[in-house]
Amino acid sequence: MVSVNSKKPFTLVFTLDQQNNKILLGMKKRGFGMNKFNGKPRCHSFKAPIPVVMDSLYYPYSNVGFGGKLEPGESVLQAAYRELTEEAMIEAHNMEKVGINLFTFENDPVALEVHVYVVTQFSGIPTETEEMRPEWFDYSKIPYQQMWSDDEQWLPHVLDGKFFLGEYHFAKDQKTILGEKLSLVSNP
Ligand code: 6OG
Secondary structure (H helix, E strand, O other), X not given: OOOOOEXXXXXXXXXXXXXXXXXXXXXEOOOOOOOEEEEOOOOHHHOOOOOOOOOOOOOOOEEEEEOOEOOOOOOHHHHHHHHHHHHHOOEEOOXXXXXXXXXXXXXXXXXXXXXXXEEOOEEOXXXXXXXXXXXXXXXXXXXXXXXXXXXXXXXXXXXXXXXXXXXXXXXXXXXXXXXXXXXXXXXX
């Protein structure tokens, strides 16, 4: 879809309470995706907070999953466990890979390769950290308007038990999707 010079790996973890159909999101308080709810991903080259040119009606908050970049010598899976503990203060007992997103941005040769995981068993109580404020949401009330624009397209399939491969090319405003491709795989 777009030519990139390099890909940087990130993790993004969604913790699910499958008995009650709830998903744990984090209000990101700083960094890339600040004021979005996320499962949690991160990128080195975008550490600076997004300037306030963001449309505050469109992104009043940033709700995200939990995750981030890899530390030296760390595998993607190890990073996923570590990030969830660092950001939500819980310890995952399982970690299932449910998809991969490749994010590219207008005029940026660096792509983000975000590995998405689901956790269904954990110990501890989600607790606010310097970076994130965790909150449980019903599957039917996920605040997509406060999340990255791509989430609404692939996250429902994750909740439906599918494995996905996504590619999203963003405009400079970091919310307009200029190009996209989503493939679903039932049994990878
Ligand atoms: P730090 O910068 O705090 O973590 N991330 C994205 N997540 C979604 N759903 N869509 C995007 O569209 C994203 N771009 C980045 C990956 C960055 C976190 O944000 C995620 C990381 O978990 C562009 O290290």
